[in-house]
Amino acid sequence: MATHTHPRQNLSDLTARLRQHAQRITGPRQLILEVLRREDHPLTARQIHGQLDCDLATVYRSLRLLEEMAMVKRFDFGDGTARFELLGQNDDGHHHHLVCRECSTVVEIGECFSGNLEQRIAREHGFADVSHRLEFFGLCPDCQTT
Amino acid sequence: MATHTHPRQNLSDLTARLRQHAQRITGPRQLILEVLRREDHPLTARQIHGQLDCDLATVYRSLRLLEEMAMVKRFDFGDGTARFELLGQNDDGHHHHLVCRECSTVVEIGECFSGNLEQRIAREHGFADVSHRLEFFGLCPDCQTT
DNA sequence: TTCTATTTGCAAATCATTTGCAATAAGGGG
DNA sequence: CCCCTTATTGCAAATGATTTGCAAATAGAA
Ligand SMILES: [Mn+2]
Ligand SMILES: [Mn+2]
Ligand SMILES: [Zn+2]
Ligand SMILES: [Zn+2]
Numbered sequence: 001m002a003t004h005t006h007p008r009q010n011l012s013d014l015t016a017r018l019r020q021h022a023q024r025i026t027g028p029r030q031l032i033l034e035v036l037r038r039e040d041h042p043l044t045a046r047q048i049h050g051q052l053d054c055d056l057a058t059v060y061r062s063l064r065l066l067e068e069m070a071m072v073k074r075f076d077f078g079d080g081t082a083r084f085e086l087l088g089q090n091d092d093g094h095h096h097h098l099v100c101r102e103c104s105t106v107v108e109i110g111e112c113f114s115g116n117l118e119q120r121i122a123r124e125h126g127f128a129d130v131s132h133r134l135e136f137f138g139l140c141p142d143c144q145t146t
Numbered sequence: 147m148a149t150h151t152h153p154r155q156n157l158s159d160l161t162a163r164l165r166q167h168a169q170r171i172t173g174p175r176q177l178i179l180e181v182l183r184r185e186d187h188p189l190t191a192r193q194i195h196g197q198l199d200c201d202l203a204t205v206y207r208s209l210r211l212l213e214e215m216a217m218v219k220r221f222d223f224g225d226g227t228a229r230f231e232l233l234g235q236n237d238d239g240h241h242h243h244l245v246c247r248e249c250s251t252v253v254e255i256g257e258c259f260s261g262n263l264e265q266r267i268a269r270e271h272g273f274a275d276v277s278h279r280l281e282f283f284g285l286c287p288d289c290q291t292t
Numbered sequence: 293t294t295c296t297a298t299t300t301g302c303a304a305a306t307c308a309t310t311t312g313c314a315a316t317a318a319g320g321g322g
Numbered sequence: 323c324c325c326c327t328t329a330t331t332g333c334a335a336a337t338g339a340t341t342t343g344c345a346a347a348t349a350g351a352a
Pocket of ligand 3: 100101102103104105139140141142143
């Protein structure tokens with residue numbers, strides 16, 4: 001579920017975190033967070049760019065930085081275009097989506113399978129730091145009637 | 147797990163299925179299946195091309211056709227490069243992978259979470275034909291020592 | 293073997309994303 | 323508040339995967 005944290009929170013958080021990284025608090029960086037804060041579904045770099053007034057390359061560069069700072073999370077719906085969602089302060093943003101194969105409608109999914117499946121798989125193959133990426137696809141109510 | 151079906155099977159299967167689609171049995175199409183048959187992990191178009199003697203575009207075109215014919219399955223490890231695996235005749239190929247974030251080593255995973263999670267999600271949001279895409283990522287035994 | 297529709301090779305086009313570089317702006321020190 | 327150094331931006335060109343147009347090659351039916 002989209003965690004809608006309070007406006008001020010993200011900006012002061014941004015300020016604080018950027019200071020730690022010894023980087024600058026710029027307009028584009030703040031604006032991207034504001035755009036993301038308004039949405040409850042992940043947006044593409046292009047969609048974000050459409051609501052701003054700066055270069056697309058800057059959007060990509062900022063998103064990458066914000067991702068490294070763990071302020072935004074990148075999702076992959078398998079269509080060759082990355083999507084980004086805002087993260088709350090102590091939120092690792094782990095969740096999934098249900099995407100309509102026809103119209104691309106997105107539903108946020110909070111549930112996940114039991115953690116011991118992942119643990120078992122990790123142990124069984126001797127892997128460490130195992131995580132997963134999971135997305136659901138289907139036909140939304142509207143697109144079924146067609 | 148990679149289902150290694152018998153050589154002949156895939157070729158005669160190919161022949162039969164291509165006839166149904168009213169398409170031709172060409173060298174590249176057969177060769178791609180042979181290359182895939184030798185591997186137990188998904189290959190990129192480029193990797194397949196490296197073992198053949200035909201144009202990369204032909205590899206892409208053939209893979210797409212074979213995918214539509216349900217003879218190969220496409221996987222997405224989130225690195226912007228599609229990977230393909232051979233499918234057995236009555237196999238929908240649904241399975242997952244555990245990929246090393248460092249060296250890209252791939253482990254085939256047969257397990258999956260309980261089907262009712264997916265059913266519950268589908269029903270809860272009124273979606274039909276729901277499927278999912280799931281991949282695990284971690285550090286393989288070798289890469290942990292670094 | 294002949295004929296025609298399908299395929300292939302090759303080059304150019306797409307698309308998302310990244311990168312080089314000169315111009316511009318952020319913010320610490322004075 | 324002004325300067326100076328350094329990070330950041332805009333713009334254009336580069337990338338890398340994948341697709342596409344088109345003429346030449348070829349599979350398969352007759
Ligand atoms: Mn989400
Ligand atoms: Mn596999
Ligand atoms: Zn839909
Ligand atoms: Zn590894």
